[in-house]
Amino acid sequence: MFERSLVGLDRTRKGALIRMNGVGVCPGDDGVLALDRRWPDHAVALGWFRTHPVAVVFEPENTEEWPGARGWFSQLDGAQTELLSTALQVASWQRDHRFCGRCGHEMRRKPFEFAMVCPSCRFVSFPRISPCIITLITRGDALLLARSPRFSVGRFSTLAGFIEPGETVEAAVRREVMEEVGVRVGEVEYFGSQSWPFPHSLMMGFYGEALSEEITIDGVEIEAADWFYPDQLPGLPPSFSIARALIDNFIEGR
Ligand SMILES: [Zn+2]
Structure with a gap:
């Protein structure tokens, strides 16, 4: 449904458009998509959705109260979620990488790629x-x-937590769990992944088998933690999240 090909798109000045400001996304004729609009010069092509070329346009001056991006994720189908996730990450990259991190020169977009090149030092x-x-x-x-x-x-x-430089994903699972709740983890098994564009995370989901039971919370990132059984669960994360998929899949598979 969403094809990540930029070939030919940089010269296309018309197609579907996703409009956003800092955190909001403008409702379109089809979910987040405004169909068959002329693209302004600062629109960034994303690929093809169904038969439409799609671009995102970031409008920082736009103060209209558009629905927050997080809210859209509970309403959209899978393909539009992937499209919106891409749009959010490309828009924030364009906004935050206008100047070269190495020499400070203004960056230029490389055609047909999600890449910015420094004309001065080639970074x-x-x-x-x-x-x-x-x-x-x-x-x-x-x-x-x-x-x-x-x-x-x-x-x-x-x-959940970020993987640190030089660390394997399995080691990150064991370290995060030890830091946040003080539980030792043995076997780690991969489940699946989800792009989480707030602002640019890639969540890699794992099951981990506890080797110890006692919980010691860090009190900062975690304010409470406990062991729960499937018949007495607390409030859970929303259905579109990988956190919920991990929980539901475990309970169904018992
Ligand atoms: Zn440079």
């Missing part, structure tokens, strides 16, 4: 993607769920 910048682990730790039938102070009242979720 190339690509959209930033930050790899994160997200993990459901289990012990028998019990699920280890935790809540961050940022969560809505009563909601618990799986544990």
Whole structure:
């Protein structure tokens, strides 16, 4: 449905358009898509959706109250979610990489690629993607769920964190769990991944088998954590999140 080919698109000045300001996305005729519009000069081509060339346009001066990007994710189908995720990340990359990080010169877009090149020192910048682990730790039938102070009242979720430079994903799972709740993790099994464009995470989902039971929370990133059984679960993350998929899949597979 969404084809990531930019060939020929830089000269296309018309097609579907996603309009956004800092955090909001303008409702279009088809979800987030405004169909068959002329593209302004600062629109950035993203690829092809169904038969339409698609571009995103970032309008920082636009103060209209458009629905927040997070809200769209619960309403859109899978293909439009992928498109919006791409649009959000490309728009924030364009906005945040206008000047060369090495020499400070103004960057130029490389045609047909998501790449910015410095005309002075040839440094190339690509959209930033930050790899994160997200993990459901289990012990028998019990699920280890935790809540961050940022969560809505009563909601618990799986544990997550950024992978550090030089670290493997498996080591990141074990380190994050130890840091956040003090539980030792043995076997780690890959589940799947999800792009999470707030602002540019790639969530890699794992199941982890607990080797210890006692929970010691860090009190900063995590304000509460506990073992839960499937018949007495707390409030859970939304259905479109990989956190929820990890939980649902574990419960169905028992
Ligand atoms: Zn440079």
